[in-house]
Amino acid sequence: MSEAATGWAGAPAESIWSGPEKKAARRSRSPVTGESDLLKAVLIGVTVVFLSLFLILPLAIVFTEAFSKGVAAYWGALISPDARSAIGLTLTVAAIAVPANIMFGLAAAWAIAKFHFPGKSFLITLIDLPFSVSPVVAGLMFVLLFGAHGLLGPWLKAHDLEIIFAVPGIVLATIFVTFPFVARELIALMEDQGTGDEETALSLGASGFSTFMRVTLPNIKWALLYGVLLCNARAMGEFGAVSVVSGHIRGKTNTMPLHVEILYNEYNTAAAFAVASLLALLALITLVLKTLLETRFNDALPGKARGH
Amino acid sequence: MTPPTERPTVSLSALPLKRSSILPGFGLSLGYTLVYLSIIVLLPLAALVLKASGLGLSGLWSIGVQPRVFAALKTSFTLALAAAAINVVFGVIVAWVLTRYDFPGRRLLDAAVDLPFALPTAVAGIALAAIYAPNGWIGALIAPLGWKIAFTPLGIVVALIFIGLPFIVRTVQPVIVDLEQDVEEASASLGATRLQTLSRVILPALTPALLTGFALAFARGVGEYGSVIFIAGNLPFISEIAPLLIVVKLEEFNYEGATAIAIWMLAISFFILFAINLIQAWSRRRFGNV
Numbered sequence: 001m002s003e004a005a006t007g008w009a010g011a012p013a014e015s016i017w018s019g020p021e022k023k024a025a026r027r028s029r030s031p032v033t034g035e036s037d038l039l040k041a042v043l044i045g046v047t048v049v050f051l052s053l054f055l056i057l058p059l060a061i062v063f064t065e066a067f068s069k070g071v072a073a074y075w076g077a078l079i080s081p082d083a084r085s086a087i088g089l090t091l092t093v094a095a096i097a098v099p100a101n102i103m104f105g106l107a108a109a110w111a112i113a114k115f116h117f118p119g120k121s122f123l124i125t126l127i128d129l130p131f132s133v134s135p136v137v138a139g140l141m142f143v144l145l146f147g148a149h150g151l152l153g154p155w156l157k158a159h160d161l162e163i164i165f166a167v168p169g170i171v172l173a174t175i176f177v178t179f180p181f182v183a184r185e186l187i188a189l190m191e192d193q194g195t196g197d198e199e200t201a202l203s204l205g206a207s208g209f210s211t212f213m214r215v216t217l218p219n220i221k222w223a224l225l226y227g228v229l230l231c232n233a234r235a236m237g238e239f240g241a242v243s244v245v246s247g248h249i250r251g252k253t254n255t256m257p258l259h260v261e262i263l264y265n266e267y268n269t270a271a272a273f274a275v276a277s278l279l280a281l282l283a284l285i286t287l288v289l290k291t292l293l294e295t296r297f298n299d300a301l302p303g304k305a306r307g308h
Numbered sequence: 309m310t311p312p313t314e315r316p317t318v319s320l321s322a323l324p325l326k327r328s329s330i331l332p333g334f335g336l337s338l339g340y341t342l343v344y345l346s347i348i349v350l351l352p353l354a355a356l357v358l359k360a361s362g363l364g365l366s367g368l369w370s371i372g373v374q375p376r377v378f379a380a381l382k383t384s385f386t387l388a389l390a391a392a393a394i395n396v397v398f399g400v401i402v403a404w405v406l407t408r409y410d411f412p413g414r415r416l417l418d419a420a421v422d423l424p425f426a427l428p429t430a431v432a433g434i435a436l437a438a439i440y441a442p443n444g445w446i447g448a449l450i451a452p453l454g455w456k457i458a459f460t461p462l463g464i465v466v467a468l469i470f471i472g473l474p475f476i477v478r479t480v481q482p483v484i485v486d487l488e489q490d491v492e493e494a495s496a497s498l499g500a501t502r503l504q505t506l507s508r509v510i511l512p513a514l515t516p517a518l519l520t521g522f523a524l525a526f527a528r529g530v531g532e533y534g535s536v537i538f539i540a541g542n543l544p545f546i547s548e549i550a551p552l553l554i555v556v557k558l559e560e561f562n563y564e565g566a567t568a569i570a571i572w573m574l575a576i577s578f579f580i581l582f583a584i585n586l587i588q589a590w591s592r593r594r595f596g597n598v
Contacts, residue, residue, distance in 0.1 A: 033492040035502060040409055047405040047417070050398050054470050055420045057445065058435035059427070065438060104344045111338040114331050123341070129349055132577045134531025136551035137570040140558065141352035144359050149563060151355050175348055198331055208332035230425065237428025239534035244555060257430040257534070264434050264538065273438075276431040283426035290426070291419045 062280045065273035077263075077271035078278070085251045086259035086275070089167070093242075093255060094235040097174040101231055102224070105182030110216075113190030114198065124187065130179040138176045139244025142169055165247030170255065173241040178231045185227035188302030189220055222300040226293050233286040237279055356574075359567045371568035376544050377553060381572055384550040387461060388529030391468030392476075392522050398469075399476025399521065400514065406477070407484040421477050424470050429534025436467055437539040459541030464549065467535040472525030479521030483514055519587050527580045530573060 035043070067074050077083060108127060112120055130138065144150050146163040156163060163169045197219060201211040217224075239257040246253040248262065256279055263272035293301065360368060371377055406418045424432065440458040441447045447458055457463050487510065495505040533551040541547045550573055557566035 033489055033496060033505075034408075043401055043405050044409055044411050046398070047402045048413075050402065051417050051420060053446070054466075054473060055423050057439050058432060058470070059420075059423065061438050061445065062431060062435050104341065107337040107340040107344070110333060111341050115329055115334045115338075117334075117338070123345075126345060126349065129353075132527055132531075132580070134533065134551050134570075134573055134577075136533045136554050137356075137531065137573060138352070140554055140566055140570050141356045143558065144563065144567065145352050145355035149561070151358065172348070176352065179348055195329065195331055202330055202332075211331075212333070233426045233428075237426075237431070239428060239430040240551065243533075244558060257428050260430050260434065269438075272434060276428075276434060279428045279431045283423065283428070283431075286426045287419055287422055290422065 059280060059284075062273055062276050065269060066277040068273075069270040073270055074274045074277075077274035080271075082251050082254065083259060083271075083275055086254045086256045087278070089170070089254065090236050090256040092167070093171050093174050094232055096171050097178055097235045098228060098232050100175055101178055101182050102228060104179070105186050105224075105227060108183045109186030109190045109220075110212075112187050113193075114195050127183050127187075128180050130176050135177055135238065135240030136244055139173050139241040142173055142176070142241075142245050146172075164245050165249065165253060167253065169245035170242050170253060173245045174235050174238050177238050177241050178234045181231035181234065182224065182227035185223045185230075185302060186220055189223040189300075190216075192302060193219055219300075222293055222297040223302060226290065226301055229286050229290055229293075233283060236282055356567060356570060359563065360571045363564055363568060367564070368568050368571055371565055372572050376548075377550075377565070377569055377572075379545045380548050380550045380553040381569070383461065383464070383546075383548060384530050384573070385576065387464045387549075388468055388472075388526050388532075391465045391529050392472055392526040394465070395469055395472045395476045395525050396518055396522050399473060400480060400518065402473075403477045403480040403484055407481055421474050424472075424474050429471070429532070430538075432470055433467065433535040433538035436470060436535065437463070440466055440539060458539050459547070461540075461547050463539035463541065464536050464547060467539050468525075468529040468532060471532050471535055472529050475525040475528065476518070476521035479517045479524065480514055483517045487513060516587060516590065523580050523583060523587065527577055530577065 034040075078087075108123075111117075112124065143164055145152055146156060146169060147153055148157070148164070150164070163172070197215050198211050201215045202208070206214070237257055238255075239261070242255055243258060243261070246255070246258060248254060248258060250262070254262065256275055260272050260276045260279070263269075263275065363371070372381070402421070406414060406421070437444075437458050439445050439447065440463060442451050442456065442458070444458070447456075450457070457466055491509060492505055495509045496502070500508070531551060533549070533555075536549055537552055540549060540552075542552060550569055554566045554569050557563075557569065
């Protein structure tokens, strides 16, 4: 059964074919379609210097600065009550925002990729919208909706509900900025996969639910994980949108990135970089897992330029 | 090796699907999608539009032409444009080198290109500020030359280059991978020099992807906040970006001012999104799937 299922998904057969093919193209290029060794060396040099200046150095300085006052100071910055509450809040927010967007991504991808209906491309544009909105503008929208002077402000106050300058606002803003990540990965992949597998399962008598659990979900699991990775990295690292709605109340509405800002603005550089190093570590883990997914399961991911 | 037979699902999806599907859950999934989309995206957007409509066109205009607002918008858009342009040049070189050449550390650098997507912007901001500040690793090197990067508009460009780079590289890379070697060979055997092949055969094929990547990086750069504010210096009229001015207005409880700036930024961002769609449609017609 399991062998038949992998063959069904079609991924392994393709990866055997396209893998070596592309590697061969890189290595054995005839002289007329390659550059001279000198030009090659110059271009490689430019690339290495450029990427070092803009990517490697920033990463390096985070860890250097974090430990600039010694391991004890580093540890002290991480276990201070404010830092711990910031770490807790960041984890809480991600624990709500990411599952919420997974549910949405699955529902949206099922509707969009498996059915034809009018207005589909408009719906996709709307789903991608949060990516083209500045995070600060996203935060502003929630302030205008839920803030004290906002549309729903008086009603919220009458019912003693707090959204802006409180945790719910941070969660909402985070959901907004990470909204498209899971959905766009799944939509792209499921559109490629079509409806054949599900139709087969249904016509063999499977229920709708077990078709989804046993046919669709295994087909999309790597793309789902990929989307979740990116969604989570952004959810934990979001700064602009969260900064606008949080109110920066220490120990209460400070997430890790906001805590980094406060420490930095207080010229407590080593502590700021210490907390930042945790976020950088998260970014590194995300990158490693992402690269692993791309090399190992490239054919189970939608083939397109990746953004955001 | 025999090429694998095509997956049945692929050929199925190429056919026009029958209108009535046997798959269940359409109503539920679409309904959930629309409700969730409305609460998270449309309702907040409506609040912004409602606030803006209260200002009216004349109100939006008069705030937009206030000197400090206009300067901030101009700073954001011109510097995002400059950073995206620089990224196009270096992005093509990076994408080309990472795709075509083999050298030690290539895979590591290739993975590192995605760092700006994964690294929280505030972390990138303080790291870049520390490097390019007058006493930083790079800042100290160039200080004797009288150059200053951090706390000037140049610092903003540095942050926006960081933020925008992966958009260009990741848009162009798949196109370079897919370039047929035959075309380059044909060009060479017809007597073209390598430079002519590069400029007349390869570059045109990359252009649609480059434009797309440029627009994505530009749009992202205009709205970028976290990585910029630490390195910018944030002097009104010089190095104050539009998103920061929104935050400033909010702190003054000037919701009208904040809304107007946001509307100006959104209007231009929507225009860019529209342009991207046109570019993509055009490039697909012209060059196949990009």
